[in-house]
Amino acid sequence: MLKRLRRWLEDRRIKKMGFTASEWESAVSDWPVIARYQGAERDALRAMTFRFLARKNFSAGGDFQLTDAMCLKVATMACVPVLQLGLDWYDNFYSIIIYGDDFVPNRVYRTDDGVVHTNNPGLSGEAWLRGPLILSWQSVCQTGPDVRHGKAGNVVIHEFAHKLDMLRDGANGAPPMHPDMKPGEWHDIFSAAWERLQSDSNHHRALPLDGYSLTSPAEFFAVCSETFFEDPDNMKAQLPDVYRLLCQFYRQQPA
Ligand SMILES: [Zn+2]
Structure with missing residues (x-):
């Protein structure tokens, strides 16, 4: 019952978001991996991507300008690994934060020599246990076999x-x-x-x-x-x- 209600609410949200198949195609067109998914599998990936966007919260880190096309692309890359597993595998978190460039976490850290640092190195991505997933858009654009x-x-x-x-x-x-x-x-x-x-x-x-x-x-x-x-x-x-x-x-x- 709860599952059906959740699905109904999501379907409404997906409709309201109003993403089209052609918007999705143009957002992912420069990612070569997408060519592997054709026919019914491609339709399933696109549908899962829209549902992912309905379930998760995307926000920009710093003053980065996040666009719909960026969210579509990140969501699609996220859905590829769980295409045959199901979106419920991502139920343990809600937020995805995207920075323009590598981001510097605001916390102290300790290196192997025991020294505590406050000036952190920049990161391209980070996943917190039960917390948000953080990405740098610049790194999202640098994908491929080499x-x-x-x-x-x-x-x-x-x-x-x-x-x-x-x-x-x-x-x-x-x-x-x-x-x-x-x-x-x-x-x-x-x-x-x-x-x-x-x-x-x-x-x-x-x-x-x-x-x-x-x-x-x-x-x-x-x-x-x-x-x-x-x-x-x-x-x-x-x-x-x-x-x-x-x-x-x-x-x-x-x-
Ligand atoms: Zn890692």
């Missing part, structure tokens, strides 16, 4: 992957598993891939992913997810077991 030190990158997919990861025991690189998946297999394969890349990095060998992935298991999952959608052929060739598990998790086969 944008991160020559490796695949998509800051929107990266931050939303963190949100999926956080659904189970916080951000630890293991999102909730589907009933047909084995959590032990996920742990073993991701750990083995992590160790291989760590060793490649220590020996200055070329990595299949951006080196930032080796910061923590949570970053490893987020960077693998970006690569899975932005450069799937490369991921399938270089990390076939991780690719196979991501196919099972996202229920998509982008390569």
Whole structure:
């Protein structure tokens, strides 16, 4: 009953927003990944994007001028990972804040040497546990198979992957598993891939992913997810077991 009421209210809001298919097409036309979704799948992605916009609150950080086209594009990138999972996977947060450029969080932080800093480095994106998701529009525009030190990158997919990861025991690189998946297999394969890349990095060998992935298991999952959608052929060739598990998790086969 509540679910039906929610849907009815959302449908009304979607109608009121009044976005058209052609507005959506022009907002996403410069994102090559979108070409992978055709026919009924493309219609489903567009419909999910409109519903996402009805459910979430977008706001601008600083004095940035946020447009409808920007919201449509970010929402579409956010919906691609959950296209086969459902929008309810994003029910654990409400707000998306978009800055024009990299943003500087207003908080103190401590580096490994124990020094407390108040002048923070700029960030391209950030996802808070049960809090908002923050993005820099400049980074949203820099997506593709070679944008991160020559490796695949998509800051929107990266931050939303963190949100999926956080659904189970916080951000630890293991999102909730589907009933047909084995959590032990996920742990073993991701750990083995992590160790291989760590060793490649220590020996200055070329990595299949951006080196930032080796910061923590949570970053490893987020960077693998970006690569899975932005450069799937490369991921399938270089990390076939991780690719196979991501196919099972996202229920998509982008390569
Ligand atoms: Zn991250």
